[in-house]
Amino acid sequence: MATAHAESTTQTYDVLKYRKDFPILNQKVHGVPLVYLDNAATTQKPLSVIEAENKYYREYNANIHRGVHLLSQQATKAYEDARVKIQKFINAANSAEIIYTRGTTEGINLVAQTWGRKNVQAGDEILVSAMEHHSNIVPWQMLCEEKGAKLKVIPINDAGELLMDEFKKLVTSKTKLVAVTHVSNALGTINPIADIIQYAHSKGVLVLIDGAQSIPHIKVDVQALDCDFYAFSGHKIYAPTGIGVLYGKYKLLDAMPPYQGGGDMIASVTFEKTTYAKLPNKFEAGTPHIAGVIGLGAALDYVSAIGVDRIAAHEHELLVYGTQALSKIKEIRIIGTAAMKAGVISFTLGEIHPHDIGTILDKQGVAIRAGHHCAQPVMERFDIPATARASFGLYNVKEEIDVLVTAIQKTLEVFA
Amino acid sequence: MSDFSDLYQDLILDHQKNPRNFGEMTDANHHADGYNPLCGDKLTLYLKLDDAGTIQDIHFKGSGCAISKASASMMTVALKGKKTAEAEHLFHEFHDMVMGKIEKAPEDLGKLKVFEGVKDYPARVKCASLAWHTMEAALHNEKDVVSTDDGKGMEG
Numbered sequence: 001m002a003t004a005h006a007e008s009t010t011q012t013y014d015v016l017k018y019r020k021d022f023p024i025l026n027q028k029v030h031g032v033p034l035v036y037l038d039n040a041a042t043t044q045k046p047l048s049v050i051e052a053e054n055k056y057y058r059e060y061n062a063n064i065h066r067g068v069h070l071l072s073q074q075a076t077k078a079y080e081d082a083r084v085k086i087q088k089f090i091n092a093a094n095s096a097e098i099i100y101t102r103g104t105t106e107g108i109n110l111v112a113q114t115w116g117r118k119n120v121q122a123g124d125e126i127l128v129s130a131m132e133h134h135s136n137i138v139p140w141q142m143l144c145e146e147k148g149a150k151l152k153v154i155p156i157n158d159a160g161e162l163l164m165d166e167f168k169k170l171v172t173s174k175t176k177l178v179a180v181t182h183v184s185n186a187l188g189t190i191n192p193i194a195d196i197i198q199y200a201h202s203k204g205v206l207v208l209i210d211g212a213q214s215i216p217h218i219k220v221d222v223q224a225l226d227c228d229f230y231a232f233s234g235h236k237i238y239a240p241t242g243i244g245v246l247y248g249k250y251k252l253l254d255a256m257p258p259y260q261g262g263g264d265m266i267a268s269v270t271f272e273k274t275t276y277a278k279l280p281n282k283f284e285a286g287t288p289h290i291a292g293v294i295g296l297g298a299a300l301d302y303v304s305a306i307g308v309d310r311i312a313a314h315e316h317e318l319l320v321y322g323t324q325a326l327s328k329i330k331e332i333r334i335i336g337t338a339a340m341k342a343g344v345i346s347f348t349l350g351e352i353h354p355h356d357i358g359t360i361l362d363k364q365g366v367a368i369r370a371g372h373h374c375a376q377p378v379m380e381r382f383d384i385p386a387t388a389r390a391s392f393g394l395y396n397v398k399e400e401i402d403v404l405v406t407a408i409q410k411t412l413e414v415f416a
Numbered sequence: 417m418s419d420f421s422d423l424y425q426d427l428i429l430d431h432q433k434n435p436r437n438f439g440e441m442t443d444a445n446h447h448a449d450g451y452n453p454l455c456g457d458k459l460t461l462y463l464k465l466d467d468a469g470t471i472q473d474i475h476f477k478g479s480g481c482a483i484s485k486a487s488a489s490m491m492t493v494a495l496k497g498k499k500t501a502e503a504e505h506l507f508h509e510f511h512d513m514v515m516g517k518i519e520k521a522p523e524d525l526g527k528l529k530v531f532e533g534v535k536d537y538p539a540r541v542k543c544a545s546l547a548w549h550t551m552e553a554a555l556h557n558e559k560d561v562v563s564t565d566d567g568k569g570m571e572g
Contacts, residue, residue, distance in 0.1 A: 353481035355455045359540060360420055372456055385456040385479060414424050415482070 013314050018306065019395045021046040032365035035400045040185050040213060040344050040391035041369050042235045045299070049239060052298035053291045063287055065264060079290055082297030083280070089300045090230065091221040092247055096279040099246040099253070100288050104212040105135040107231030107246035108179070110283065111208055112139035114256040115229075116177070122148035125174040127205075129154040129162055129191070130381055131184040134374045136210045140179060154180070156381065160187035160336040167196065171203050178207045182214035186375040186387065187336030188319075188344030190218070197227050206252070212236055216393070217315060217342045219308045222247050234292060238394075239299035243292030246283075253279050260285040303394075311394045315343035318392040322401045329408060335387050343392035346373075349408065352415050354386040360414055361388075364407040366400075422533035423540070424482065427490075432482040437492035441475040450478075450550030450562040452542050457484040461550045469500045474551075481543050487531060488547035494528055500555055507548050514544045 062071035211232035262285035331350035358370030444462035459478030516535035
């Protein structure tokens with residue numbers, strides 16, 4: 001599979017053209033132009049996504065699957081067409097392996113509560129890494145607590161890279177699942193998930209990948225990776241919030257009990273017995289976020305038209321440029337210096353608390369994240385309360401990094 | 417270029433750099449822990465009250481942003497020697513000021529009025545008020561860690 005270091009194609013990457021597709025970027029905040037560098041938290045939406053949702057509500061809003069009328073058929077078609085787009089985007093074998101969720105968090109909880117409750121017993125072990133987001137820790141902790149199973153943690157080195165030898169030692173006959181992030185939201189590290197999956201499978205252990213941060217930056221091929229589950233959120237890939245995807249291998253999903261009960265997930269219901277619908281409907285109880293699904297489909301069309309590899313190459317250029325520029329500021333300590341990194345720069349600035357950095361940058365138009373990034377164990381590992389984090393999207397330009405650098409220098413002046 | 421002096425005033429920067437009454441207190445008879453999960457600000461507040469309800473001594477320790485540290489430092493300076501009733505009164509005035517609930521900061525807040533600008537930074541109100549909530553908890557000898565996100569509607 002491709003990495004963030006994908007080769008640039010000969011075709012020029014017309015970032016200024018792409019920027020025009022995102023109406024929100026063309027504005028001033030606090031009287032200065034907005035520099036949006038909080039893409040790891042959420043990305044902005046192109047006009048085509050906004051218009052796809054708008055069109056649905058203006059022209060064919062209806063509930064799916066149940067209506068015989070025209071609008072319902074149009075809505076159902078758009079909803080199911082998006083599923084096929086997603087299938088192709090991650091190269092799943094079957095569109096029934098694409099389950100709509102509210103986001104990565106719900107996808108992971110779905111696996112923990114269905115596959116997990118059915119298959120994990122007292123004494124079993126689940127393996128996560130030290131760089132996980134809380135959403136890939138807490139659902140497993142809850143499961144382990146319920147079942148009397150044990151959560152084990154793959155350690156990381158000072159650069160923020162997984163210790164693969166330690167990982168291998170931690171996979172035992174008791175291990176039931178490895179749940180690991182593809183890209184760390186707090187450090188930017190790209191994990192060698194192909195190696196992890198291969199090793200885990202050689203020991204008969206399943207692997208869930210948290211793809212929240214990787215999906216907009218790395219071309220994902222779930223069949224080539226051979227991962228068992230892959231969860232991601234739409235809003236990190238220029239789609240609306242409240243919609244996400246859980247990919248799972250068909251035979252696993254098919255054997256799992258349902259997650260939530262309700263309409264749309266049944267084949268037939270009587271008070272004596274309910275039979276469940278086939279995949280993917282079994283996991284999609286209730287009226288879903290139809291507009292969100294349509295928006296996600298439009299977002300994948302948008303990203304595919306540019307090309308994930310080209311976006312990755314552009315973001316890698318920004319990462320290299322930004323890392324060099326920030327490294328010149330002597331008070332900066334970059335947290336997360338893995339050899340393989342996505343477009344995320346987490347840093348501390350002398351003794352200045354990240355929240356003070358965030359406030360002062362905001363006043364200069366620069367939107368970054370400050371805090372523990374829902375990864376408190378990572379902060380603990382590096383013995384810091386929080387970091388400031390700049391993260392790049394397909395529309396960012398080097399000039400914005402220059403503004404960031406100037407804004408950081410101004411922050412240092414305030415606290416001088 | 418924007419100006420930051422509405423929030424980061426010299427007095428605030430001075431207190432964050434050189435916090436007063438900073439460090440553990442061995443002869444405290446009241447103390448409480450405060451935590452702001454949003455920022456990770458943590459502080460412990462120590463009080464020594466006499467029988468007449470006067471704050472004889474007050475200290476704090478912990479880590480946090482400039483606003484939370486300066487607020488804690490300036491609070492200890494303001495409250496030393498005050499009666500607990502006065503401390504409660506100042507707590508409510510300070511709280512109303514940073515929440516923007518009152519037009520003009522009350523005069524008896526004295527130097528604490530320097531935090532008036534916080535009301536224009538909704539994300540930072542909790543930073544300024546953490547020390548005060550923790551002080552209030554210490555007065556009442558509450559055992560639980562004071563959290564600015566405890567679901568009790570403690571908005572600031």
